[in-house]
Amino acid sequence: MPIAALVTGASRGLGLELIRQLGRGERPPRYLFAACREPEGTGATELKNFAKCFSNVKIVKMDVDDLNSIQETAEQIQEVLKDNGLNLLINNAGINFGGDLNGITPEIMMKTYTTNVIAPVMVTKALLPSLMQAAQLSGEHGFSSEKAAVINMSSIMASMEMFNIQNGKAYSYRVSKASLFKEESVQGILKVLARLSEQDNGLFLDWRGQRLPW
Template sequence: MAHALIIGASRGIGAEFVRQYRAEGWQVTATARGDEALAALRAQGATAIALDVTSAESVSRLAWQLEGVSFDVIVNVAGVLKRQSGLEAPSDADFDHTMHANVLAPMRVLPQLVDKLAPGAKLALISSKMGSMGARNATSSWLYRASKAAANSVLKDISLEWAGKAVCVSFHPGWVRTDMGGAGADIGVEDSVAGMRRVIAGLAAQDNGRFLNYDGSEIPW
């Protein structure tokens, strides 16, 4: 049975990945922080693991909790958004929280998973088009933009390190109607995740290290 690991599955995009993979009969392991979210994951038949990606101590326990398991698909969803207008200087606390969650967390979590890759494995990091420099035409939420640009750099390095072991891509999930995206966003979470899952299923070696929209189209770094 195919096995997916969803990092950050308490709500929104992560929770929808769990729902859709489970609906197709996949075995799913998923992480969340709170007891309520963990219970909801277990109710869907997923193996639920408590993980706070901003805590070094919590992350340090992840590898041994996955001992003996390998994954066909790994999706790193966990992240935060601090909205800002213009070039408003972030506070130290907002900078640290955003960079810890969006950049330091995947730098800590993903290297632990290199021994958990099934043959032909695929890794997707949920990023954002807002992190693209080539496609950028606005400055709102520039702290978030900076963090996602840095997360894309992390994914690119992972793709080089894991070449031959996994196909690794960064995704813009679209502007999605979630708690983070807001009610006025363009697409529903079901369509976003369904699109990314289709792209993940079709990934091949030549796709390693790409930055993709949820529909598979290329996004410039």
């Protein structure tokens, strides 16, 4: 496991389960940052209760739609890490308003694009110095999540080949992050992360490690 990891959108769903399994693993990160928009809100209660039991879990406030918030959090993380660097960034925060083509609006499109596309790039940019520092300190060759890696969580719906307009209402996606299979899927995600190599750079993989078409 990496020395330091950050998960965005960590107050619920897959983000929360990632924090749980990383935090209580056999080789947990020394620093496990759980980023969420409202750490003091009722929506972060489960995360806060978990963090009380694991001293390596540090909850940080980050609104991924706010550039100032991203930069402030990046600076806070760097202060904690000092010279260690950040080994693993998991861009998990995302939104899906659902609905079909008849109900879509420009506002919904822009909000979705801002959170799901622009935000991961801006978060990665803000934390790039810490990621590069970790890569230099690792002494390892090639690509791995223990050196320095950025993982962008997506959906099977991102595959144009596998997802067409006929199932565009996306009802299944809206409940997927809170489904009964959440724990199993996160176990698979962590197994995939552990065996990533340079050959996997830029690939679209599912939680089983199987390559998906774009």
